[in-house]
Amino acid sequence: MAHLIGGIAPWLGLDNHIFGTNDPDIIFGDPFTTGNSLGVSEIGGFLTSGQGGRDSLDGLGGNDTLFGDAWTISNQGRGGDDQLDGGAGDDTLYGDAFQIDAIDSAIVAGGNDRLSGGKGNDTLYGDGYDCLSGRGGDDWLDGGAGDDTLSGDAFSLGDFFVGGNDRLQGGEGHDKLYGDGLDQGVVESGIGGNDQLYGGSGNDFLVGDVLFSRGGSGGDDLLDGGKGNDVLYGDAEVGVDTAGGNDLLIGGTGNDQLWGDGRLTAAFAVETGADQFLFSRNSGRDEIFDFELDKDVIQIAGYGYDDFADFLPNIGNDADGNAVLQLNGTVDQVTLIGIHAADLSAANFVFAGAEFAFV
Template identity: 35%
Template sequence: MSRLLASILPARVTTDEGDFFVGAAGNDVLLVNATVIGLAGMAGDDTLTGGSGDDFLFGDYFSVDLFDADGDPTTVYDLSVIGDDKIFGGSGSDALIGGPGNDSLFGGRGNDLYVSIGGGADLLVEKVDGGIDTIMTSASTFTLAANFEKLIFSNIFTEVRKDVQGFGNGANNVIVGGLRNDTLKGLGGDDTIAGSGGMDVLTGGTGNDSFAFGIAATENGVYSTGDKADTITDFDPAKDQILLYWNSFAFFDSPRGPMEGVIKAAQFALIGEELTGKEIVLYDQDTGEVMTGNHSIFARVAADTILTYHDFELTYGNWAY
């Protein structure tokens, strides 16, 4: 059985199969013993509990099965159904998705993904040593609570694009901003911070931090203008690093080819030096402006900061997720 319709599902159900269950419009209790594809509450205040598998738990959920132009099935999700839900992950790596209500999401031992769409006052709780856990949110401001490692701003549940503020905790965090002008702060720990799009203000904090660039590059792989440059407020060459996403920067190198790690000395130059055409990073020490090889500004550090090629690292791994 792959689906139980809301009209026939009882108010309490327990399963150990690989099914997708949708609750009714009342206050439902859905439990999982083992592996499950998904549990979804409807209107009402629901309680969803995952099992030992990797579960998908939706707080408020409505779906309509449709067919696209090619006759292939597709599913449309409507998260406008509001309830104050309690969602409990199991021992697997679960996806816990709250709706527009005031939801409570509790992860387990796995590497869990919490999705908070920002419509209510959600409570997100993760245990100590509960895996590497990620929060994806469309809220305007979000601070990582204890035991969470990653914070990703996304507009996947809303068409509104807005400036956001994101703050880490004392752990080693990954913080990824949205497409507007964001303020992101790592606080303690060794953090990786990426503004993604817009003119962002990035602060690493007290740890050995990395600031990532290149994810929001234009189609031809370069930043088109300097008006989207991010500002790094506390870059310390003695302990911090600037990460360059490979697809956006490595094509400047000749010969082209897979590269990862600290860039070469020949790929870095100060403004005013004679250029060879091999540079992928240019730096104006007087202004603190950091540029691609075609002089497009992508970052700013404090003026007179001494940078060398050792401060830049190419990466083509998906560091954010």
């Protein structure tokens, strides 16, 4: 049986610092009087106006569930700027609430939270699980050790939800990072935040906005796979009637697979973004699956090339006719799926010294 723990009301002028136990705990940063998922009054109900407190929650041991504020934030309620630490165990952390349904998308419903999963295989949501409308906070998520799943805002995003500008750090393990969420319903004006995703070590899966997008537009995201063999999607794996953001993708070391926008189906109405793919020394053998000659740019740093004419002898085709860029012989190379070497020009490249120059 899990322990149910809640803090004192934020209007009393005190911020809560709540510790769990070494058993499974359910912790809410603030108490509200209309009940909660367990049917218990006073703890973890609905926040409909005002703002939650600036709380600190520490799950300690056990498989814990932590909510920075309430079970539901609705109308004109707003989450506080909370710090959540899952501690040991396989924990689930919600920066603000399980569900967010603000009065309209202009309401900033989520607080600016910091979430740390700690040890174990954790699941972190910067704002909530189900965010129908409103705006997410600008959150910082750190998975820590273990195979973690991080969503900058929520699992599911609704019609008028606008994602916050979040920073996600996978840490050790094979992690899954979603800048905004996993699923986006058929939306009219949903917008992804401008997020930063860092896979860390391990074979990671990074999506700049949402895994499945149906409408709305993606944010301008930065994705860095770090060590390991990573898969990066700048916007979504599958997008329908959506507009991609202008993203920066860095595979890091290892053999990585990069999509500036996503694994898109031509039958769907999709507006792709102008993306940049960045490669430096020890980048490994990488593949780009959706390079667009009229929009996208490949930036190469640290290999000593001055310009396109200097690099041109290192461009060829593989047996399938795909362009191959040999950055350092066959050790570090990039394959452009569906692009021929003859199609490339100086307009598709930026050459830097030891550092990237974002364009």
